[in-house]
Amino acid sequence: MCAVLPRVAARTEIVLIQHVTELMLTSNTGRFVALSLPSSRILGYGGGEPFDASSLSEPGTALLYCSGPARPLDFVPRRLIVLDGSFRQARRMYKRQAVLRALPELALPAPNVTPTRLRRPTHPDGMSTIEAIAAALSLIEGPERAAPLWALHAELVRRADRMRGRKREIVTSGP
Numbered sequence: 001m002c003a004v005l006p007r008v009a010a011r012t013e014i015v016l017i018q019h020v021t022e023l024m025l026t027s028n029t030g031r032f033v034a035l036s037l038p039s040s041r042i043l044g045y046g047g048g049e050p051f052d053a054s055s056l057s058e059p060g061t062a063l064l065y066c067s068g069p070a071r072p073l074d075f076v077p078r079r080l081i082v083l084d085g086s087f088r089q090a091r092r093m094y095k096r097q098a099v100l101r102a103l104p105e106l107a108l109p110a111p112n113v114t115p116t117r118l119r120r121p122t123h124p125d126g127m128s129t130i131e132a133i134a135a136a137l138s139l140i141e142g143p144e145r146a147a148p149l150w151a152l153h154a155e156l157v158r159r160a161d162r163m164r165g166r167k168r169e170i171v172t173s174g175p
Helices: 030-036 087-096 098-102 129-141 143-164
Strands: 013-019 040-045 061-064 079-084
Touching (some): 013 087, 030 040, 030 129, 079 087, 079 129, 087 098
Parallel strands (some): 061 079
């Protein structure tokens, strides 16, 4: 995969809060985002280790999450916090960390096309981490910034399908 990882020079810093169970999943796309975006980092969550969320509430920070009706942000985020885990894990992280609940939320519209997936989402409008970050960067910095991440997602799905013996056309919701 190293040969196909893009280098995406995003202005927006991406901070992934990665649930411990995501670490070993072959379908985890958060690690590929972190390798592709120099302006990103991963913070581990769970596994009995204490989580220090004190650095997450800097000015200009938004949470990529939708806890209720979507509300437009009144600023362009310089930093985006992304919960990397299943829908249930993300919801638990959100409920357990008061600093996350205090952040303004960037809610994404539902995908235009149901993309081919690495794993089936538990929520009808659910997206993988790489899809959600690509959609967010498209909103914040424009579709050209997100295009390499959409292409990487399609390549990840192609390779996973090949390993699983599947033959299907890859469809993405990106450009």
